Amino acid sequence: MIKAIKGAKDLFYDEVVRWQALEKLVREIFENFNYSEIRTPVFEETRLFARSIGEETDIVSKEMYTFTDKSGLSITLRPEMTASVVRAFIEHSLGKQFNLNKFYYIAPMFRQERPQAGRLRQFHQFGAEALGSSSPSLDAEMIILAYEILKQLGLKKLSVKINSLGSPAEREEYRKVLREYLKPHYDKLSETSKVRFEKNVLRIFDSKDERDIEIMKDAPRLLDSLGEESSAFFEEVKELLSKAGVEFETDTALVRGLDYYTHTTFEIVSESVGAQSALCGGGRYDLLAEQLGGTPTPGVGFAAGMERILLACANEEIEVGKKEKVKLYIVRIEKELKNKAFELALFFRRHGIKTELDYLSRSVKAQMREANRIEAEHVLILGGEEFLKNEAVLKNMSDGSQKNVSLANLEAVLKEISG
RNA sequence: GUGGGUAUAGCUCAGUUGGUUAGAGCGUCUGGUUGUGGCCCAGAAGGUCAAGGGUUCAAGUCCCUUUACUCACCCCA
Numbered sequence: 001m002i003k004a005i006k007g008a009k010d011l012f013y014d015e016v017v018r019w020q021a022l023e024k025l026v027r028e029i030f031e032n033f034n035y036s037e038i039r040t041p042v043f044e045e046t047r048l049f050a051r052s053i054g055e056e057t058d059i060v061s062k063e064m065y066t067f068t069d070k071s072g073l074s075i076t077l078r079p080e081m082t083a084s085v086v087r088a089f090i091e092h093s094l095g096k097q098f099n100l101n102k103f104y105y106i107a108p109m110f111r112q113e114r115p116q117a118g119r120l121r122q123f124h125q126f127g128a129e130a131l132g133s134s135s136p137s138l139d140a141e142m143i144i145l146a147y148e149i150l151k152q153l154g155l156k157k158l159s160v161k162i163n164s165l166g167s168p169a170e171r172e173e174y175r176k177v178l179r180e181y182l183k184p185h186y187d188k189l190s191e192t193s194k195v196r197f198e199k200n201v202l203r204i205f206d207s208k209d210e211r212d213i214e215i216m217k218d219a220p221r222l223l224d225s226l227g228e229e230s231s232a233f234f235e236e237v238k239e240l241l242s243k244a245g246v247e248f249e250t251d252t253a254l255v256r257g258l259d260y261y262t263h264t265t266f267e268i269v270s271e272s273v274g275a276q277s278a279l280c281g282g283g284r285y286d287l288l289a290e291q292l293g294g295t296p297t298p299g300v301g302f303a304a305g306m307e308r309i310l311l312a313c314a315n316e317e318i319e320v321g322k323k324e325k326v327k328l329y330i331v332r333i334e335k336e337l338k339n340k341a342f343e344l345a346l347f348f349r350r351h352g353i354k355t356e357l358d359y360l361s362r363s364v365k366a367q368m369r370e371a372n373r374i375e376a377e378h379v380l381i382l383g384g385e386e387f388l389k390n391e392a393v394l395k396n397m398s399d400g401s402q403k404n405v406s407l408a409n410l411e412a413v414l415k416e417i418s419g
Numbered sequence: 420g421u422g423g424g425u426a427u428a429g430c431u432c433a434g435u436u437g438g439u440u441a442g443a444g445c446g447u448c449u450g451g452u453u454g455u456g457g458c459c460c461a462g463a464a465g466g467u468c469a470a471g472g473g474u475u476c477a478a479g480u481c482c483c484u485u486u487a488c489u490c491a492c493c494c495c496a
Binding site: 124206 | 449450454455456457487489490491492493494495
């Protein structure tokens with residue numbers, strides 16, 4: 001048997017209903033905040049991700065689906081969306097059309113990791129990117145947006161963590177300070193942290209190794225060494241969040257894994273999923289556009305993992321979405337009437353009534369059972385003596401009542417069903 | 420990439436210290452009188468017990484290998 005690729009899932013029936021409901025909510029909220037949807041190709045030139053996400057990151061160094069196409073070009077299935085959005089922004093000179101561009105997306109991403117709860121190889125994210133403003137109100141808006149969606153879904157066990165990585169200069173300065181602090185402890189660090197010491201010191205904060213955590217406990221914090229401007233920026237973000245009623249905590253150890261972040265970074269975690277508890281994360285990336293060869297343009301964004309969100313909803317027993325019931329099921333008694341039934345079904349369907357009928361030449365009893373199974377609201381029974389009078393029986397399935405209706409006046413039947 | 424767990428019907432799972440034709444619930448299908456659902460009743464279909472090898476008179480059950488799934492590490496959304 002040929003099966004789906006590891007870490008890639010088929011969705012159908014009830015599961016799809018949940019996804020559609022989530023997508024609908026996401027769209028509504030993004031539209032309210034006046035974000036417009038952006039769609040970019042699922043694959044890009046490999047160097048786009050190498051340059052933006054960072055060569056040394058795990059994503060780029062070992063998790064990408066990369067292949068060479070027939071022209072010899074190295075292509076990669078996108079592992080995240082920010083790089084693509086910024087690429088499109090630069091390619092189409094969108095910054096020259098509008099000073100501020102606010103985009104959202106709902107799209108599949110690909111990373112070749114070992115699947116586990118809340119982590120797939122083809123996974124789906126919704127997210128937003130705002131390019132062109134360095135106002136802290138946008139940083140706050142991103143967090144509020146993400147929070148709003150999760151709240152409106154009904155999720156409870158959430159915590160919002162925020163931090164600031166400061167300006168690039170401050171970050172660079174802090175790197176030195178941190179290295180200085182770590183030097184005497186170097187030998188006690190875990191192997192991965194030793195590597196990070198050279199390549200990306202900040203990431204040592206992410207370590208779960210107990211000895212690393214012990215060492216990092218007393219490490220100087222980037223947040224404490226921020227300049228006046230960066231501090232004021234961060235304060236304003238926090239103030240806006242407080243006014244918006246978003247409860248958050250400052251987590252000085254929150255260092256995001258992607259190289260392009262500056263200033264605000266944030267994460268919303270849930271207790272209701274497994275180990276992969278981050279439902280969404282993001283931050284500001286003022287250097288990225290320039291880094292990708294565009295004119296310097298400040299940006300902020302976030303991405304949220306849809307599988308994780310739905311998993312959290314399921315674990316908190318939140319029902320997401322409801323399937324629309326069939327309004328009318330057409331039962332035919334005599335088999336010769338099957339085309340008449342088909343024709344009638346088409347009439348109702350064309351008038352916006354969700355209609356179903358038998359395609360399996362089944363008995364009347366079986367057709368009724370089917371109508372009941374799919375919870376059809378009404379059944380129209382076609383045949384017998386009523387049909388000779390150009391009438392049919394319309395049955396209300398919830399109370400079992402039925403009445404004869406004229407097939408010469410389908411408008412009246414429409415009214416009956418819709419009312 | 421490294422660990423742990425699991426693998427029996429479409430789904431959720433039983434299957435006793437290895438012992439005859441492998442079970443249940445749900446789901447599906449048919450019927451319980453002519454043209455009517457739900458509840459109930461009766462019946463049916465559906466399984467190379469993940470695959471391969473080994474031990475044994477005898478393996479779903481014990482051992483080995485492989486594969487898949489799953490959880491965790493790692494990383495991240």
